[in-house]
Amino acid sequence: MTVDLQWCAAYLRSCNARCWILQGRQLHQLLLKAGFFGSIFATNCLLQMYTRCGSGLSDVYLLFEEMPHRNCFSWNTLIDACINSGDSASSLQLFHRMPRKNEYSWNAIITGLVRLGDLENAWRLFEEMPMKDAIALNSVLHGLFRSGKAQVAFSVYKRLNSALDGYSSLCLDAFVLATAMSACAEYRALHLGKQIHNQIVINQVELDAVLGSALVDMYGKCDDLNNACKVLDVMTNPDEFSLSALITGFVRCGRHVEARRIFDSRFDPGTALWNSMITGYASYGHLEEALNLFERMMRKGVNPDSSTLATILNSCASLGALTNVVQMHASVLKFGILDDIIVGSALLDSYSKAGDWDNACKIFGDFKVHDTVLLNLMIKVYSNHGRIAEARQVFDQIQGKSVITWNSMIVGYNQNGFATEALELFTEMHSLDIGIDEAPWNSMLMGFASNGMGAEVIRLFEAMKNAGVPPNEVTFIAVLSACCHCGLVEEGLRWFHCMKDEFDLLVDVSAYNSLMAAFCRGGELDEAHKRFQEMRTLQRLEPNAGSYAVFIRAYCEAKDLNSAMRVIEHMKMHDQTPNVFTYNAIIKLLCEKKKADEAYQLLDEMIERGAKPDTWSYNAILALHCKIQEVNKALRLLSRMDRDSCLPDRHTYNMLLKMLIGIGRFDRVIEVWESMEKRGFFPSASSYAVMVHGLCRKKGKIEEACRYFEMMVDEGIPPYPSTCEVLRRELQRLGMGRRIEVLVDKMKRSTSCSIQELSNAMDASQIVEGHT
Numbered sequence: 011m012t013v014d015l016q017w018c019a020a021y022l023r024s025c026n027a028r029c030w031i032l033q034g035r036q037l038h039q040l041l042l043k044a045g046f047f048g049s050i051f052a053t054n055c056l057l058q059m060y061t062r063c064g065s066g067l068s069d070v071y072l073l074f075e076e077m078p079h080r081n082c083f084s085w086n087t088l089i090d091a092c093i094n095s096g097d098s099a100s101s102l103q104l105f106h107r108m109p110r111k112n113e114y115s116w117n118a119i120i121t122g123l124v125r126l127g128d129l130e131n132a133w134r135l136f137e138e139m140p141m142k143d144a145i146a147l148n149s150v151l152h153g154l155f156r157s158g159k160a161q162v163a164f165s166v167y168k169r170l171n172s173a174l175d176g177y178s179s180l181c182l183d184a185f186v187l188a189t190a191m192s193a194c195a196e197y198r199a200l201h202l203g204k205q206i207h208n209q210i211v212i213n214q215v216e217l218d219a220v221l222g223s224a225l226v227d228m229y230g231k232c233d234d235l236n237n238a239c240k241v242l243d244v245m246t247n248p249d250e251f252s253l254s255a256l257i258t259g260f261v262r263c264g265r266h267v268e269a270r271r272i273f274d275s276r277f278d279p280g281t282a283l284w285n286s287m288i289t290g291y292a293s294y295g296h297l298e299e300a301l302n303l304f305e306r307m308m309r310k311g312v313n314p315d316s317s318t319l320a321t322i323l324n325s326c327a328s329l330g331a332l333t334n335v336v337q338m339h340a341s342v343l344k345f346g347i348l349d350d351i352i353v354g355s356a357l358l359d360s361y362s363k364a365g366d367w368d369n370a371c372k373i374f375g376d377f378k379v380h381d382t383v384l385l386n387l388m389i390k391v392y393s394n395h396g397r398i399a400e401a402r403q404v405f406d407q408i409q410g411k412s413v414i415t416w417n418s419m420i421v422g423y424n425q426n427g428f429a430t431e432a433l434e435l436f437t438e439m440h441s442l443d444i445g446i447d448e449a450p451w452n453s454m455l456m457g458f459a460s461n462g463m464g465a466e467v468i469r470l471f472e473a474m475k476n477a478g479v480p481p482n483e484v485t486f487i488a489v490l491s492a493c494c495h496c497g498l499v500e501e502g503l504r505w506f507h508c509m510k511d512e513f514d515l516l517v518d519v520s521a522y523n524s525l526m527a528a529f530c531r532g533g534e535l536d537e538a539h540k541r542f543q544e545m546r547t548l549q550r551l552e553p554n555a556g557s558y559a560v561f562i563r564a565y566c567e568a569k570d571l572n573s574a575m576r577v578i579e580h581m582k583m584h585d586q587t588p589n590v591f592t593y594n595a596i597i598k599l600l601c602e603k604k605k606a607d608e609a610y611q612l613l614d615e616m617i618e619r620g621a622k623p624d625t626w627s628y629n630a631i632l633a634l635h636c637k638i639q640e641v642n643k644a645l646r647l648l649s650r651m652d653r654d655s656c657l658p659d660r661h662t663y664n665m666l667l668k669m670l671i672g673i674g675r676f677d678r679v680i681e682v683w684e685s686m687e688k689r690g691f692f693p694s695a696s697s698y699a700v701m702v703h704g705l706c707r708k709k710g711k712i713e714e715a716c717r718y719f720e721m722m723v724d725e726g727i728p729p730y731p732s733t734c735e736v737l738r739r740e741l742q743r744l745g746m747g748r749r750i751e752v753l754v755d756k757m758k759r760s761t762s763c764s765i766q767e768l769s770n771a772m773d774a775s776q777i778v779e780g781h782t
Contacts, residue, residue: 015046022055031063050079057084061091067100082112089115093122102131113143120146124153142170144183151186155193163193164202171209182213188224195228203228207237217245223252230259235268250279254286261290281315289321297325301334314341316350323356327363333655335360339369348376355384358391365625365657366690367395382408386418393422417450424457429466432457448479455488464496483515490524494531502528519545523556530564538564555581559592566595571603587619594626601634606643609634617654625651625659632662636669641678644669648682658691664700671704676711698722699733706740715740716749723756728764734771 046052092101123132154163171181194203222245229238260269291300326334361370392401405419423432493502522545529538565574600609635644705715757769
């Protein structure tokens with residue numbers, strides 16, 4: 011049988027995956043029988059086939075050792091195979107065994123070793139290389155810069171660039187120049203970057219897209235925007251990466267108008283250019299502009315990538331705008347990027363910061379892959395949602411926990427009032443000796459302080475000093491906050507002086523705020539005012555919004571509305587904006603004094619001044635409307651919450667439902683109940699309790715009460731024992747024993763063990779006489 015060697019060679023070259031190994035072996039046998047094994051061409055094709063099909067180095071070595079003749083191609087093929095398998099030692103041994111090396115041999119071993127991180131041997135071989143070329147040099151420079159050895163790389167470049175070594179022509183290669191220029195940009199080496207640019211001009215090196223973009227990027231990152239623009243002007247057809255680099259440079263210098271002018275000059279910008287402008291706006295706090303530009307991008311039909319969506323989601327998270335987050339969620343699903351861990355994490359974070367904990371938890375449940383960053387974020391989300399058990403489950407599943415992971419769980423326990431559990435976890439962490447810095451100590455101190463455990467704070471602070479962990483400013487803020495919460499004025503004053511006298515730490519505005527809060531809590535407002543003046547005049551510290559908030563909260567607790575409003579006016583004069591908690595304190599006081607109009611004015615002012623109202627802001631006003639039974643105003647306020655992108659919570663709905671049932675507006679009750687699901691809110695046991703308790707008190711509404719009770723059981727929500735008792739007593743009073751039996755039977759058949767156990771509370775036959 012005649013065998014066509016050229017056909018066999020072509021077929022062997024097409025075998026480039028593991029699935030082709032069987033056909034490759036068959037061809038190997040065919041070539042052996044045909045007597046072609048003595049052909050170096052045939053054996054090289056076989057050798058290449060075995061390396062490409064990934065059959066393992068054993069087959070490749072076996073064939074290589076059996077080859078009667080070898081050339082540079084044979085050796086280079088085996089060296090490439092060793093490098094691709096990560097075996098740098100074997101590739102070096104083979105290289106040294108080679109009887110004759112060509113240019114490809116040197117480049118293959120040097121670039122391969124760089125890729126495997128063996129820079130020492132790569133550099134040694136580069137020095138031994140008889141005829142150095144740009145490929146090897148570029149690879150070595152890349153490796154040095156990537157491994158953080160920038161100064162070594164710059165020294166290599168400068169030495170080879172000098173005429174003394176005779177290799178200056180290598181440094182004029184476009185790829186080598188682009189690599190060096192990118193490093194100058196990364197390390198802000200403007201002086202060297204200019205020298206390289208001069209060489210490009212003097213030697214008339216062609217400014218292609220890669221090199222031009224690297225030059226623009228270097229000047230942009232080094233804030234030399236005039237030269238960046240000059241480079242762009244001489245480029246024949248600047249690509250998007252060059253324009254993106256210049257836009258980023260202008261944005262970083264705060265010159266957004268010029269950045270936008272460059273962006274708008276492009277007739278049909280691609281995704282990279284849109285991303286540069288959107289990221290520029292978002293990174294420097296111009297979040298509304300970023301969102302508007304994204305909407306324009308969508309209208310233009312330009313598809314966003316994961317970078318675009320992650321940037322916009324982070325902007326939504328900063329704004330806390332739920333409507334925008336929901337819209338972005340739809341975009342993420344539309345473009346199929348939810349599986350991207352960065353986009354998914356940003357979406358989860360956005361929902362959590364917008365207060366929609368349920369959707370944040372649902373997003374987490376949809377992830378197929380969880381990295382440590384995402385799991386740490388989820389501990390925070392569950393903790394903020396009050397679901398501390400789920401937070402602990404996530405914590406327990408993380409392997410190789412970092413200090414950040416431990417700290418996240420400790421903070422979660424503390425903010426939910428589980429100070430004992432936080433201390434147990436902190437003690438366990440301490441026993442593992444994982445290199446605890448001041449962060450977990452500060453978290454514990456802050457946790458004890460926020461839970462009013464002043465004595466524990468002082469004891470833990472002493473333990474921290476004994477453990478040799480130096481306290482910082484945050485540590486003392488925690489100690490001072492504890493003194494504030496517990497009214498330990500003298501103790502707080504002692505630690506305040508200790509902070510600067512004993513530890514030589516900077517006494518900043520936050521420290522003064524904590525001290526003033528301690529004085530206010532102790533009823534010493536005059537002393538707090540003295541400290542306020544001392545901070546401004548003696549220490550030359552400008553009070554911040556928190557400084558004024560200390561006095562506003564004190565006046566609100568004393569029900570002194572006029573004084574609280576005076577402080578608000580002082581804040582306006584000094585261009586300070588109260589935070590949402592400060593505004594809420596005044597709104598609550600206004601509502602307690604039945605000043606609804608003034609409360610609404612303050613709500614409008616919050617929005618105008620960028621202090622986004624939260625649910626409690628609206629609930630305080632709603633409580634007043636419900637108290638004096640102003641139905642229309644209460645419902646209008648609920649609609650306003652929708653317009654202001656504020657999600658109602660269970661307190662919102664429970665207040666409304668209780669009022670509407672109380673005055674017999676059952677039509678409105680149904681409207682409000684049905685609107686819950688549309689807003690993404692699902693009623694809990696407390697909302698069902700409001701319905702059942704309220705309807706039981708209304709004549710002729712017992713069947714409706716039973717219906718809502720059954721809905722709760724069907725949803726698997728365990729009712730409160732008191733709800734079972736109220737409904738059972740009313741049914742007994744009305745002589746509806748059969749209805750009780752139906753409800754008991756439904757509860758016993760529930761898949762929830764808790765509901766099954768509660769069936770006894772509903773079953774009249776199980777109630778001991780005298781306790782009904």
